[in-house]
Amino acid sequence: MKIAHRTAALLCSFAVAAGVSLAGASAHAEERKDLPEVAVIGTGGTISGVSTNRVSFQDYRSGQLAISKMVDELRPEVDGLADVTTEQFGNKGSSGYSIADYRKLTASVDAALKKNDAVVVTTGTDTMEEFAYWLDLTVRSDKPVVLTGSMRPWTVIGTDAPANLYNAIKLAASRKTKCFGTVVMLNDEIQAAREVRKTNALRMDTFESGRSGVLGTVDQDNIRLNRAPARVQKCGKAGWRTPFDLDRIVGRVSAKEETKEKTKEESKPLPKVEIAYSYQDAGGEAIKAFADGGAKGVVTAGTGAGGISPAMSTARTDAVKKGVTFASTTRTGSGAVYDSTGTTGVIGAEDLSPQKARLLLLLSLAATNDEKLIREWFATLGTAQFTTR
Structure with missing residues (x-):
């Protein structure tokens, strides 16, 4: 609607x-x-939650309020910022969405950006970092895309929901994050999709970007940007866009419900990619099961700089022989697993988190079977850095 x-x-x-x-x-x-045109797409989550009472901060039903109602409660304030439209994509917790749903969300965001100057997407916070990185990798427009949500439902005292939504619309309307890709805006802080992580199950300051730091802040009337993602250097150039044009690599998927008349190309699924977590004396059964179950890729969340147990290493070697591609990450939350081109079938993901490396590997395998090209994407797109050239 x-x-x-x-x-x-x-x-x-x-x-x-x-x-x-x-x-x-x-x-x-x-x-x-003369006002910028901003589309707000609602997917549900805590921000649209209704609490049992005004102080039930964790006892609530998420995905109850329509995005149109939430935006209407912020008028006339948002009307002074932008010409705002709303679209209800879905209304459930972030963990309830599939990769097939992500494809449709990209189509919805793409369609909205053709008509508007910027897009805000509201989501649940549990997998918001994955929502954000997916859109960062698949949305082809350089117009601002801002994700927001909340840690408390709309209906409790002290809720962060209305302020986060208002600030997200304000940031989008400013168009200051053009060519930044997708950013996350919560708790007055602006974070890059690639770096942002949820670090606490309950606190409102849960989203952080590690040692990279926040991009900036929204302080009432002031939007401060202190840094930018490295991809901004390619703003206005063809190289700014990622190679993951979903219409081309997996076929067009409508933002609306798919019809029975869709072609085989249109229904082509994205490859299955899983995550295997290493720990003391970890067995190799999970990796073997993933490979036997049809996974084209597996991300290992390793100890230290990507280490995995002997049993997992043996299982990984066997899986590589079967054509499974691996990305190596660390479970520590910071630091990097650097690539070693001498290890066939295993790609170092540097400082990408396991869940974000999974999305990059998934999209890479959808686009190509060329391991050398996938390594290049991980080394450039996945770990983009500022250059002096």
């Missing part, structure tokens, strides 16, 4: 009903034409 405030005729009819001149209504319509 969409709610638009772009019809001058509707403004005029309201004006007549209120006894305001048509000239005044027309002037108001002209003022609104």
Whole structure:
């Protein structure tokens, strides 16, 4: 469902009903034409939650409020920022969405960006970092995409939900993150999709970017940007876009419900990629099961700089022989696993988290079987750095 405030005729009819001149209504319509156009896409999560009572901070039902209702509760404040429309993509917890749903979300964001200056997506926070990185890798427009959510439901005292949504719309409307890719805005802080992680199950300051630090902050009327993702260096160039054009590599998927008439190409699934966690004396059964179950890729969350147990190493070697591609990450939460091109079938993911390395590997395997090219994508796109050239 969409709610638009772009019809001058509707403004005029309201004006007549209120006894305001048509000239005044027309002037108001002209003022609104100068505002940036921002689409807000709702997917559910805690931000749309309804609590049992006003102090049940963790006892609530998520995905209860429509995004249109939430935005309407912020009017007239957001009307001074942008011409805002809303779209209800879904209304459930972030963990309830599949990779097939992610494909449709990309299609929805792409469609909205063709008509608007920026897009805000509301999600649950549990897998928000994965929502963000997926969109960062698959949305082809360089217009701002801002994700937000909340750690407390909309209906409790002290909720962060309305402020986060307002600030996300404010940031999107400013268009200051053009060419940044997807960013996350919660708790007044702006974070890059690639680095941001949820670090606490309950606290409102849960999202952090490790040693990279936040991109900036939203302080009431001030939007401060102290750094930018490295990809901003390619702004305006063809190389800014990632190679993951979903329409090309896996076939077009409508943002609407898929029809029975879809072609085989249109229904082509993305490859299966799993994560195997290493620990003291870890067995190799998980890796073997993933390989036997049809996984094209596996990410290992290793100890230290990517170490895995002997049993896991043996299972990985066997899986590589079967054509499974591995990405090596660390479970420590910081540091890097550097690539060693001499290890066939195993790619170092540097400082990508296991869950984000999985998304990059999944999309890479959807696009190509060329291991050398996938290594190049991990070394450039996956670990983009500023250059002086």
